[in-house]
Amino acid sequence: MSRARRLAARLVALTAAATLLASCTWAGNQPGHPERKAFTVGVTEPFNRLDPAANGVGMxxxxxxxxxxxxxxxxxxxxxxxxxxxxxxxxxxxxxxxxxxxxxxxxxxxxxxxxxxxxxxxxxxxxxxxxxxxxxxxxxxxxxxxxxxxxxxxxxxxxxxxxxxxxxxxSLVSPAAYRPDRVRPASQLAVGSGPYRMEIITEHRVGFTAYPDYVGFAPSGQERLSIQRYEASEFLRNAMTNAEVDVVWGGLDEQQEGALGVQVEANPLGTTRDGFRRLVEPAGRSWTLAWSPRSALRADAELRGRVADAVTPLRTDFSLLPPDAPGYRAVFGDATEPRTGPPVRVSLGFDNDVADEALRAERVSAALRGAGFDVLVQPDERRADLWLGSPEPATDSPIAQLLPWLAAPLPESADEARALAARLGAAATLADRRAVLADLQVLSARDATVLPLWREDRDTWMGPGISTTGRAYLGPGGQLAVWGFRW
Missing domain, CATH: 3.90.76.10 (Dipeptide-binding Protein; Domain 1)
Known part of the structure; x- marks a missing residue:
């Protein structure tokens, strides 16, 4: 073997040993380890976007x-x-x-x-x-x-x-690590300048350490951080009992949430038997039923109207803007009765990792079948004609809240939508802004490509020894902001 090859082999061996050592060291700070030292957030939703330019889901x-x-x-x-x-x-x-x-x-x-x-x-x-x-x-x-x-x-x-x-x-990315013409694979660690440095990623866990050179709005609240994904609600609930997690972000089903709520009400300290406190963001999650821009059925106004009418009995939310937003208008009204028509086959997709989402999808499917549709329910199929989901806006701003519709309006509405968005950007007074937002909401209802359904409180469970201040644990659009917790 040549000297160059011997040197290359030695470097490979050293790299492998270092990687193994780092993995073992990090493993000692993960859920289930007797000397766990990482602040751990338990979730059930997946994470497939580590490049800010990529289209991501879940966490x-x-x-x-x-x-x-x-x-x-x-x-x-x-x-x-x-x-x-x-x-x-x-x-x-x-x-x-x-x-x-x-x-x-x-x-x-x-x-x-x-x-x-x-x-x-x-x-x-x-x-x-x-x-x-x-x-x-x-x-x-x-x-x-x-x-x-x-x-x-x-x-x-x-x-x-x-x-x-x-x-x-x-988000700002390192030009040395990211290509201008290609999304960085989700298997590669993020290279940013945020409050945390990503150290390890697997299908079910992402590990971070605090980035000591970060200077900005959101200094890290923990030295070590782990976001642990569990396959089902019951596993996440067991993790709370076993003290494997410090915070639970979503992931619990309605029955589990109810049982924990009973424990909180019965305890003068306001905690569950495992010592978790409930943080409530009122109406923090909204569900919509959205037509896929790729669906061949989306262009049919009669079908869109039938779908909109079919889900009206389920609806308690009447705009893509939240009810407390300036300029809110209830533009998705009540229908006297669902329109029926010839049988049409539509596919309905949803994220099966979201707690109780299959039950929500069944409610929507039943409503559509009642209006004469032949519904094919397809868990996790994002190419379905219709998608039931709870999209988080990028920021708490009207453009971001309208984005599920505004990013892909009907072709015949696109020019008007762009013109209204431009008027909103130029609005000089609150009255002008309210008027433009009213027109945008009316146009979104006329398109009926993204249908608001209902809103639910977002419950987050915070374990013993963990603290936060107000809404500091929420991101710009209500996402999880891990730096907002103190350990």
Missing amino acids: SDAMVLASFQRLLALDPGDGLLKPDAANCVYRTPVSYRCTLVEGLEFIDGTPVDPAAVKFSIERAIALDDTGEARTLFAALAGIETGPDTVVFRLSRPDNQFGYALAAPVA
Whole structure:
């Protein structure tokens, strides 16, 4: 064997040994280990998005928020935009300047500089396959960079632009680790400048350590963090009993939530028998029934009307905006009775990892069958004609809340939708804003491609020794913000 080959073999062996040692060291901090030292969040939903530019499901946004930094952050406490990697101001109605915090670096040592910001935003738009980035950045005409500044040139006034910069899709990525023309595989560790450094990822666990060089809005609340995915609600419930998790984010079914609620009511300390406290975000989750833009049936106005009428008896939510949002209007009204017609076969998809989602899908399926549809229920099939889900908005802003519809309106409504979005960005008064939002909501109801169904409280369970303040554990659109917990 040549010297070069011997050296290569030795390097491979050393790398393998180091990887094994790191895995063993990290394993000692995982759920079930007798000396667990990692703050652990238990979930049942999957995570398939570690690249901010990718289309993710389940817990993907939470992973992005933990690993990456954005120019701005949306404070869940007061709803205001705050500096994260930069201080940003409008120089003119069509010029938005951000001055970067000095000395920021990605975890690979690449500087977080204006060139990296320009790369990240342009890359997110170029790789967008859902319409999210293109809709949020619809007013962006160009990006100019200076030694420590980034100037976003807008094609029109847009008072919503700062919210776009706080969205997960606007996260900053290292140009040395990410390609401009390709999404980074989900099997590769994230390379960001956020509050946490991703250390290990498997199908059921993502492990982090606090990134010591992070400077920004969301300093980490724990030195070691593990997000552990369980295959079913009962496994997650057992993990609470066995003290394997510190926080439970969703994942429990209605029966388990009810039983824990009884324990809380019976305990003067307001905890379950296992010491968990309940955090309630009122109406924190909303369910919609959305037509796939790829469905051949979506263009049929009669079919869309029949579907909308069929699910009306289930509906307790009447707009894509939350009821407490300024400008809210109940545009999806009541139908006297479902319209019937010739039998049509439609497929209905849903995320089978969401607790009780199969039961919700059966309710929707029964309503559709009552209107004469032949329904094929397809768990986890995102190519189905209709998708039942609980999409989390990118940010708590009207454009983001309308995004499931606004990113893919009907072709005949697209120009009007874009014009209304532009009017919203230019609205100078609250009255103007309310009027435009009313028109947007009416147009979304006319399209009837995304149907609001109902809202439910979001219950999060916080274990012994864990604390948070107000809504600090929530991200810009109600996602999990792990840094908001203190251990």
